[in-house]
Amino acid sequence: MTHGKGAYVWDQDGHRYLDLVGELTAGLYGHSHPAIRAAILATFDGVGLSLGATTAQEHRYAALLCERFHLERVRMANTGTEANLHALAGARRFTGRRKVVVFAGGYHGAVLSFGEGRAADNNVDRGEFVVVPRYNDTDAAREVIASVGGELAAVLIEPMQGAGGCICGRPDFLLAVQQAAHEVGGLFILDEVMTSRLAPGGLGAEMGLKPDLVTLGKYLGGGFSFGAFGGREEVMAVYDPRVKGALAHSGTFNNNSMTMHVGCRALEEVFTPEVVREFNGKGDGVREKLAEVTRGTRLSFTGRGSLMGLHFTEDGMEDVESGTDVWGKERVDLRDLFWFEMLEEGFWITRRGMIALILGTPDEELDRFVGAVEKFLDRHGEIM
Numbered sequence: 001m002t003h004g005k006g007a008y009v010w011d012q013d014g015h016r017y018l019d020l021v022g023e024l025t026a027g028l029y030g031h032s033h034p035a036i037r038a039a040i041l042a043t044f045d046g047v048g049l050s051l052g053a054t055t056a057q058e059h060r061y062a063a064l065l066c067e068r069f070h071l072e073r074v075r076m077a078n079t080g081t082e083a084n085l086h087a088l089a090g091a092r093r094f095t096g097r098r099k100v101v102v103f104a105g106g107y108h109g110a111v112l113s114f115g116e117g118r119a120a121d122n123n124v125d126r127g128e129f130v131v132v133p134r135y136n137d138t139d140a141a142r143e144v145i146a147s148v149g150g151e152l153a154a155v156l157i158e159p160m161q162g163a164g165g166c167i168c169g170r171p172d173f174l175l176a177v178q179q180a181a182h183e184v185g186g187l188f189i190l191d192e193v194m195t196s197r198l199a200p201g202g203l204g205a206e207m208g209l210k211p212d213l214v215t216l217g218k219y220l221g222g223g224f225s226f227g228a229f230g231g232r233e234e235v236m237a238v239y240d241p242r243v244k245g246a247l248a249h250s251g252t253f254n255n256n257s258m259t260m261h262v263g264c265r266a267l268e269e270v271f272t273p274e275v276v277r278e279f280n281g282k283g284d285g286v287r288e289k290l291a292e293v294t295r296g297t298r299l300s301f302t303g304r305g306s307l308m309g310l311h312f313t314e315d316g317m318e319d320v321e322s323g324t325d326v327w328g329k330e331r332v333d334l335r336d337l338f339w340f341e342m343l344e345e346g347f348w349i350t351r352r353g354m355i356a357l358i359l360g361t362p363d364e365e366l367d368r369f370v371g372a373v374e375k376f377l378d379r380h381g382e383i384m
């Protein structure tokens with residue numbers, strides 16, 4: 001790609017595509033939102049890039065994040081991965097325990113990835129992670145958490161598995177996991193890096209969850225690199241520099257001026273709670289139309305609000321509650337065919353099938369996408 005504008009990107013040969021990648025959910029505001037542009041220029045001209053200090057603006061953004069996402073304290077980082085690593089370190093220090101329960105198909109950053117074929121080597125000590133084999137499986141989760149028992153520092157979970165295929169957690173399942181973690185004295189950490197955009201207070205709040213810690217990232221940087229972790233004050237106190245022996249939370253760009261100003265203004269002025277509801281309602285509408293045109297075929301769209309995952313399987317994917325259920329069963333050949341043909345139709349989606357809508361994408365363009373999906377299924381009727 002060479003450049004983007006609004007909800008479109010252009011490739012090296014000059015073709016224009018509707019951007020349905022949306023920078024893997026971080027590009028929510030699109031490529032040239034006027035409010036973002038104004039905030040960037042105002043920061044550059046009036047503030048500077050990074051002041052090497054705690055600033056009033058950081059304070060203001062922290063207060064807004066706390067209010068929106070029901071946090072008592074929050075700390076800024078550079079990525080969602082970092083936010084999760086800090087949250088885990090905080091949970092370990094607070095509980096004095098080491099083990100962390102995660103879920104197969106979960107993705108919390110490249111070094112905290114538990115997806116298909118990913119449970120091999122990376123930088124985290126795998127021995128300290130205990131993986132529940134199926135997401136949305138309450139009995140399996142309870143069993144694993146109980147077996148870890150008094151060694152459990154935390155459960156780390158997404159309210160919707162994002163990279164794992166946009167598989168929504170059932171509220172009763174998530175509430176049971178939260179309760180099971182608390183019963184053995186562990187913390188419940190909700191990874192909302194991807195899902196905080198789905199409801200005004202994040203998806204967890206919508207489901208009635210009360211996590212001890214929440215991690216954030218993606219679009220909240222207004223297009224710049226961002227991460228944050230926060231939650232209960234007594235847990236966050238393990239990072240309080242006034243306390244001797246507190247955990248370190250250093251990081252050169254943690255509170256850089258651009259991210260603090262632009263992320264904050266975007267959330268204040270653009271992605272207001274009303275817009276959050278309207279935007280995700282629009283996404284639900286698109287998915288309903290997609291469900292109509294894909295009914296009875298091998299293609300299905302999962303997800304919630306403005307985020308979706310497409311899946312080609314032998315029998316379609318109705319009622320699948322865990323991405324692991326389709327591990328090894330996804331028709332990668334059909335998914336690739338779809339990806340290439342959508343490129344020809346002028347749609348830019350991720351090759352593995354994730355779609356993240358951009359604010360302000362015209363309704364006609366989304367309808368055109370639904371039409372292109374329908375045409376694809378017709379064209380390849382005999383193999384669908």
Ligand code: PLP
Binds near residue numbers: 024163195
């Ligand atoms: N957690 C979730 C749920 C994510 O989807 C991602 C990124 O896709 C991360 C954490 C990692 O965020 P980052 O890529 O900013 O490190």
